[in-house]
Amino acid sequence: MKRLAPLVRPLTLAALLGAGWNAPPAWPQAAAAVKAEAPLRGRAWQLANQAYAHYQAGRFARAASAAASAIQLRPDLLRLRMLLIYSLQRQGKNEEALKAIASARAAGMDEATLQQAETNVRAAAAGGAAAGGGAATASEAYNKAFPIATEAYADYNARNYADSARKAEQAFRLDPTQGQWALLWIGALEAQDQLGAAIEAADAALSLDPPNKSDLVAKRQTLRRSQAVLPAQKAYQALIANNPAQAVPFAREAVALAPGTASHRLLLITSLMLAEQLPDAEKAADEALAQDNEDTAALGMRGYIRQRQGKTTLANEDFDDVLKQDWLDEKQSANLRLIAADAALAAGDAARARALLAPMPAQDEAVARRLKQADGLRPGRDTPMVADTRGASQTLAMADYPPPLQDCRDTPYGTVCELQPSDAQGAGGPSAQAYAAYARQDYKAAIEHAQTAVEQDPDNEQLQKLLTTTLAAGNRDQQGQALLRLDKSLSLTPNDAQLLMQRGYLYSRQEEPAKALQDFRAARATGEAPAGAMLDEGYALAGTGDSRGAVRTFKQAIDLDDAGTAKLTPGQRENARSAVSGYSREWGAIVSLGYRGARPAGRAFSDGILTQAGDAVFGTAEAYWRPSNFLNSSTRIFDVYGRLGSTLHDGGGTTLGQSAIDPCTGLPINVQAGDNRGISGLPTTTGSLGMRFTPSTKYALTFGIERQFNIGSATRSGFITPESPQLRCLMSGRDPLNPTGPALGNPISAKYSAGAGQGGWLAYVTHGFYEGTGRRTDRSSWFTMEGYSQAGYANQSMASRFTLTDQTNGALVGDGSGRYKREQWFFSTEARIGRSFRADGINQGLVICRGQVFSDIPIGDVRSS
Template sequence: MNARLTSIAAATLIALAGGTAVAAPAAAPDTAQAALKGPVFKLANQAFAAYNAKRYAQAEQLARRAIAMRPDVLRLRMLLIYALQKQGKNAEALEAVNNAQAGGLQSDELTQAKSNLKGGGGDAGETQSAAFRQGFPIATQAFADYNAQQYESSAKLAEQALRIDPSQGTWALLWITALEAQKQLQAAIDAADTAIALGTPNRQDLVARKQALRKSMSVAPAVSAYQALIAFDGAKAVGFAREAVALSPDTQSHRLLLMTALQLNRQIADGETAATEALQQDDEDTTALVMRAYFRQFQGKTALANKDFDEAIAQDWLEDEQRASLRLIAADAALVAGDYERAKTLVAPLDANDKAVAERLKKIASREPPPQEITAASYPPPAQDCRLTPYGSVCDLRPADGASTASAKAYAAYGKQDYQEAIIQAQKAVEQSPDSPAMHRLLTVALAAGNTQQQEQAMQRIATELEATPDDAGLLMQRAYIHQRRKEPELALEDFRAARATGKAPALAILDEGYALARTGRKAEAVATLKQAIDQSDTNELELDRGQRYNTRGAISGLSREWGASVSTSYRGARPAGSGLNGTPVTTGSDSVFGMADVYWRPPEFLNSSTQVFEVYGRVMSTLHGGSSTTGEQTIVDPCTGRPAPINAARNDGVSGLPTTIGSLGLRFTPSTDYALTFGLERRFLLGSNTRSGSITPASADLRCQLSGRDPAQPGAPVVGNAQSILFDANASSGGWLAYATYGFYHGTGLRFDVPSWFTVEGYVQGGYYREDLSADFWMRDQNTGANGERQRGKYRRDQWFANAEARAGRSFRIDAVSDRLMLFPHLVLALDYQRQNYRAHVPGFDETVRVLGNGSTWSAGGGAGMSVRYAFREDRYHAPRSYVDWTVQYRTNLGGGEADRAKGWFMSLSMWY
């Protein structure tokens, strides 16, 4: 994700730590039981063994002795009660319940036991329902199993008892709690739904327990969202945050997390929607109101943004400092909209001597024009300074430059990529809140972005935490992201798989595993995993928004591709190497149409992964239409006399078709797709007759004079013979070697669904060397009679260095009215090229190497505007479009001299990639 991580993330991280703690189950075993040691531990084990062996009197005696030593242990009290019940000593059992409660122990089990015992004595037993009498022994055993930590048996028996008598709400709670103790949170939620459907009377308790369970389940995807933000993977962060919100919609920190992820991923319209949904949950949520105002102003919805800002400022429970911060935030929005009067009104009640206020007043006075395009840099989101309190996390909104806490400063430094300052501030945040898991996690994140030694510290901190909680999916995934940053794909894959194996990782973690497999080169396994994610999405097991699903399908298409082909035609140009924009060639001077067909193969088990590409390719190029040109009357220098000589106008017809055909076989390799640098080597074959034959015009004036039929020693003397020309011809197997390197840069070139239009820039820089060393037949031709002389074998060597560059910048638009796979890209273009050639021939009969006229360096530069239309097609359930057609038209003007004819005029290309 290219968007920078801003200080807004600090608030949601702290809120996560303070607002989503896993609630302890109502009937969970007491924490003291883990401390049983020595004699009491031995007595407890003997007591439970006696009970399980149905020696209830012995269990009673042993339990009383253990309770005397540890009266604070609930499960010992319950064991005594059950043992008395089994012996029919209900009065003594009731007394045991009262004693436990008098000793300060309170639990659902004691309450239920007391109710059961009161209903089970004397005549009252006759009022019990048949269902209760049938289910009671089963429920009693379920409670006993729970206290013996036999949770699986307890859950099964509690469910059985509840289905017999659904009126017993405590049995429902026991069923849920036993499942929760096994970490089967979704099963516990399903059990609560079942109990409610059965008509269990404590509906409110069950609903509350469901909410607590869903909140517990929401922690893992929330943590994963933060890890994705740290790894600058906005799409995954948004998906994880949406999952957290869906599980626990009333958790404000999750709502804020989603807004943060959407903002950082530049999904501004979706961010506004998320803020609106948060306000529907709590219409007095100041943070959501201000964030919605920010999103609206970012989209140019100034009136709606102002309404939200004004409503937030008017909230009467705000303290003066909070309201002052909101005024500054609203003033920043007014400034970015160019509304200086509103900005002045907003800051008027504030202290003009305050540094932040003075800065705004200075901007108001300067009346600097607002930015033409709002970006996160020109209009950063509000900062949030957060702190933990006994009542949860509390966040104060501040202007983007007004963060004051160490944690906010750490995130601000992190967003500026000042990682050393981020580490210093994170260390201060830990010192200020040593018991805050969020601050410790913040320090770990900052260290992970530091140097090698600091990254190692981050890994050690994670390892320490994992020793205490080895099944912490969030920590495992965080370590995996660090491994990815350190280019350790195998270790990252291991941690992603371990996180998923815990059963606590968010559903979207399957995508992480798939991409990690791809980075290790295991493309077939990666494709299978990503296809499984699509299957889970189709069955509602995994929630993927439209963009995530498209990106997943796009990854499948890329990873599964082993071969491809392209065909392109272009007006004015033929590129010499294997790269460029959409197959467009390097320009030439004549108004010609060129064609090219390219087929490649990617060996699946050799040098190919998600981060590197190796291809074997074949190509055929030809001039489809040769442009003609007219040379007007002009004066040239006579090679014999050195004096000007007039020549008549002439028409030059271009050559096209099969005689211009060139074939090639080559290899190209991209070591890292992160840098988009490709190296290529190809062998060319001069298939067309015009590519391997022709005439040679010497660069030497003396040789040209000699060929004209005159004596160079007597330039003014009469012609002594007929004019001659040097011709050559090589066979079809002739050719040369081309080596090249291409660097491409692309931003916003892919299809997007989160916004209807987006900024796009693309370009490439290419350089290389071409060498031909042809064995050819040479002969002389009489220009007067056309007679050919004797053919003799010689050499023709052609060397050429070249460099080409093109850049396009503009805005892409998705044309949904026609098709959501159709993009329009109006753009500005800048193109440059450079060529240096050295052609020479060893011609029989000439004592010296004949250097060819025209050797040397030439260059051209052009700039202008253009329009591209691209349509993507060939897709299915698993694959995003694997083919596209692209048509580009440009008009350029010459820049800075050079070969003007090569740089100006109309340029067009039509390409299809399959």
């Protein structure tokens, strides 16, 4: 949730009424008559703004003076003239008000509006009705209704609002010409917080054609704005809880109830943007600007959202337009320049970024930081990185291009907002700083600022929830404090879906899935939980080990989304499908091929001959079983597996022309180069059966043990090279004591051969790291990195037959039986870095990754005997 601060902008009459001001009867007609009027700017806007503020505060003389001055600058605006007329009337200067009406007529203003204003002024001058209604004449209906209305006023003053509403309705229906009784009826319902009933009463009253229709229309608009407050509050709470998808429907409801309230529209834009629904967020910004084409915050946010989608030209147009608004003060203009420069940098347009920053002091920290970023762009990126034809699937990630901060506050003329750069710090008070710190994941600072905000305003419910949210993101002790606060809040309001969801998330973070599951189910039972709550319930079920129940829940969520009942975001739907695939998989198979190009020779053993390996292709096939109700959960993985591996092709090796050490003399000798044939196919086949366990996916550590089987003949037989130089000398047919003397015999070789199925044991621990390995729906390509580090111990002890063979004539010199033993401590690591691409044109689920592989040769201590 970004922080929200003051943005002063021209106020249309509709926005003024939306703030709940006590509007004179003819103002709604004036609003309808001036829809096409040109907007106020500059000094005229300032004077008009002052006039409206004075009127709201009851300073009618000053309101009239400011309005008259504004009219001198903009005599064509009916709304300014209406403000002057009623400012004069409220002072009792009815004759001056009538002169102002005559002046407006002479200027060609709307006659119907002026006629209604004149009627109201003359009625007021004549004394009017006691409660401000039209000049009603005594009639039988009036005489019958008046005593009932009198009782209704008495009940209202006694705060007996239910009886007041009932009697006021009765009186008004008896005599609909008494519009003030309709207002009493509505006001009594409003005093009981029955806003829906009050709006229905206004509709009913208007259907009876009262004389004060304009008052009733204005009142109905005010009620709708009041009714919009609750869903707006729920939307803000959802954003505070870092659940923008849940905020969206509440924000839409607030806008539907009060479409003229700019802060609600900005709330909807922000909620959609944070929920990664960028096309809908842009549409919401379009609608906000259709309501008020000079809404600075909406225009700036639309520029940001367009840049996120790669619509660079349109984004630049929005930022250029917002910088042309001449009523912005120096600070607002500077902030918007920084925001526009951030967009240019995100597009790779260093030249535009420098141009935007040129009017600002280069020594300013924020300016200097952006100039440095512009200088760091690679050559050739001084133009937009992408064309405007780029699809929405290639959007910029919010982490790569953070949104502007919002700083909003209530004013006498409504809630107004100001945009600030994403890296702005220290502005907007402790609560705003807490929001900003939380957004950049600086949870320690967020907690400190939230605590300060609560200390300054301990009765503010929203700040208390903010503190709870920040504590929940802290360390174990701070999470405990958050849990106590949530327990206390839920003891007062046990059916608060948001609090239940928040506590469920906290339990999940503390690895208590059973408790989280209870809270998620309780939140759904209230009927007010977001669609994503079903997914949270599924993950909690998986956390308890009930993978099958989790799969059923995820499938139900997808079915409801298909039916239009559950509104999942594309990302939520993709995660649900992946979860179904993952948790329903109780067995599987993996087949892989690997290619190794020719590589340099490694270190020889015992001063032996160096051989350079050639090209080779390896194949591996693995099948595994993952029992659903044994050890497995959303954070634990246990597999039993079997694996076969083989060399499918071996290009052989090359013995290099080199010098080697003669084992008899210890002197170097020359070795001629030569080629060696490689072995591939069935003789190279190995197998293994094993089990592996990941106790916590959070730490990505896997422990495994397997029994290895040497199936192919080449894997269980081979030549033996003694470690002792004396033995190697004897096997060469010479005397170690007299190496230059006559040969003792022909050279001989030693070989071992084990039976099929002989093998050994392998124990290992693996740490994996992954980034961008999942399929993304918000971008068509993304950075990908994965790798592992593995350490372990291998031990082979095979019953074998050992033979000595004459290398000259192939005769068997000797044989025997024993055990061939080999043990090794090893460590290896590998990393794959590249970029993944969605191949939707081939298959919706296909992802292609291209990149580079970095690996080292396994190292360790090898001993054979």
